[in-house]
Amino acid sequence: MHKKMSLYLAAPLFNDMELNYNANLRDALSPFFNVFLPQEDGLLLREIVDGGVHEEVAAKMVFDADIQAMVEADIILAVLHGAHIDEGVAFELGYSFAHGKRCIALQEDIRQALPTGNNPMISQSCEKVFHYKQDLLAWLGSNFSANFVSVRNESQPVEN
Numbered sequence: 001m002h003k004k005m006s007l008y009l010a011a012p013l014f015n016d017m018e019l020n021y022n023a024n025l026r027d028a029l030s031p032f033f034n035v036f037l038p039q040e041d042g043l044l045l046r047e048i049v050d051g052g053v054h055e056e057v058a059a060k061m062v063f064d065a066d067i068q069a070m071v072e073a074d075i076i077l078a079v080l081h082g083a084h085i086d087e088g089v090a091f092e093l094g095y096s097f098a099h100g101k102r103c104i105a106l107q108e109d110i111r112q113a114l115p116t117g118n119n120p121m122i123s124q125s126c127e128k129v130f131h132y133k134q135d136l137l138a139w140l141g142s143n144f145s146a147n148f149v150s151v152r153n154e155s156q157p158v159e160n
Helices: 016-029 045-050 055-072 087-098 133-143 145-155
Strands: 005-010 033-036 075-079 102-106 128-130
Touching (some): 005 016, 005 087, 016 075, 045 055, 075 087
Parallel strands (some): 075 102, 102 128
16 A cells, blocks of 8 residues: 655636636546645635734745645646746745756646747746646656556455
8 A cells, every 4th residue: 555645736726717727637636646735725815814814924824834735745736827827836836846846737728928938947847748637647647657556456445
């Protein structure tokens, strides 16, 4: 029996479309990884501030919680949608890369600000950038097969 690897899902989370996309992606990944999704597993600044916590204190709480989750993650998956990459995602990717984490990205949105593609600081931080979710899942399956096999075997009923 293998312990599932931990994946930090770095993604924009500022509107219902992004929140739903992230949740669906988490659902596709969660049979194979323990997925940390900041919008659900972390702290949200607006909720903490709405609860009466001073904004500076709330920001530090969010920052510390997400840093700890990145430190504990085995792999980082950055969602690179939009013409301009979300600044939080860019930070999470750079921080994780600088700390020796495996970093990959999903960019199903074809909009890009630079005619040459992503900013090199983004593209060079990623081991691989996928343009389709199914390609990402297939790659994860072939590169983390022990993780996938052990999870599948754990979910199989035991026969007597």
